[in-house]
Amino acid sequence: MDPWGGQRDSDEPDGESLPELLRSWRGRADPRTFPGLTVSGRRSNGLTQHDAARLAGVSERWYGSLERGKKAGYSEDFLDRISSALRLSRAERHALYVRAVGHPPALAAVPEADAAAEMDEVLQQFLDKQAPDPAFVTDFAWNVIGYNEPLREWFPWAAHQANHMRWAFLRPEAREQLVNWEQDWARPYLGQIRYERGHDPNNEALRTLERDILAGSPVARRIWDRREMVEHPDGDLRRLRLPYHRGREVAVRIVALRPMRSNRLRVIVLMEAD
Structure with a gap:
């Protein structure tokens, strides 16, 4: 009982x-x-x-x-x-x-089985060696399937079965923690989603991600109508204001990679910038 x-x-x-x-x-x-x-x-x-x-x-x-x-x-x-x-x-x-x-949490988006299987020990070691910079791996629908300890410290939600884009658009604290949320984060994120949807229109995980974000965020719906496309965030300089840094604003340079042995994974490293 x-x-x-x-x-x-x-x-x-x-x-x-x-x-x-x-x-x-x-x-x-x-x-x-x-x-x-x-x-x-x-x-x-x-x-x-x-x-x-x-x-x-x-x-x-x-x-x-x-x-x-x-x-x-x-x-x-x-x-x-x-x-x-x-x-x-x-x-x-x-x-x-x-x-x-009285009930378990709602099921989060489940990473593709093939992508999750490719998150192996070698890739985890690569993530760990990026410390003190946070680093993580997602599948093409932005489900987090691997991360290092600095990433968990900066973003505790990543320890759960998490989706990077759902957090950014559907969690209220994201608008506070992602500085200049609409211009620097939401617009390029939606551009990335539209780009991936165009390249793989039959991917059910991407279709569900798009639907959930547009249903849950009026701002996302407005931005979506701009029909912008963004291939990747590699090299972008953006700012964060996280509890981990006690509210201090931190600039990060995004490094986005894809392992040559896999066409299902993306690797993101957040290099703290001076």
């Missing part, structure tokens, strides 16, 4: 309540690894409820209600913010959803 007296989901870990899990997840997190948190004078390890709420960008009262196991209409955005703040794994995010709202 779940904490509310219902039937427990078959994939849910047994015997642990939502409050127990959240306290454990908070307790294992090292506050020294979170930029902006004060660590001197603490009496114990782990994050406080105040820390968790601050990192998630929600009120301490609302976070406290969740950790007490109070049943409420928690939104997907709220639960995903908590997942990112506590650095939950995909399985832990699943457990959070099941206990908090």
Whole structure:
């Protein structure tokens, strides 16, 4: 049975309540690894409820209600913010959803099987060697299938089954974190989507991506009508304002690559610019 007296989901870990899990997840997190948190004078390890709420960008009262196991209409955005703040794994995010709202998270876009299979140890080593610059790999529908640790630190959402473009257009924090969002990010991103759609009009993943973004973003619909096309972002200089940098604006030079042994993958490195 779940904490509310219902039937427990078959994939849910047994015997642990939502409050127990959240306290454990908070307790294992090292506050020294979170930029902006004060660590001197603490009496114990782990994050406080105040820390968790601050990192998630929600009120301490609302976070406290969740950790007490109070049943409420928690939104997907709220639960995903908590997942990112506590650095939950995909399985832990699943457990959070099941206990908090009674069902698992909606299925994200699934990377193409062939593309995911090509994300091998050699390519992961390449990503890791780009540190301290963030680097990641997507399939042609921008589903993230590999990343290095700096990328996860800059963009915690990447730790979940994530789609780069859906985050950029459908998550409200993206407009704050991607500086000059409409001109520097949204327009070229939509140009890339239109370019890929034109080259592979029967690709169902690209068709679904286009539909979801245009349905969820009025600004994207307006920009889409410009019919702009962009082949790639390689060499572009853009700016970010991320919690990882404590709100400091950072310029990055985008390096976009495609492995010669694969026609299904794109590799992106964000080189911090002076």
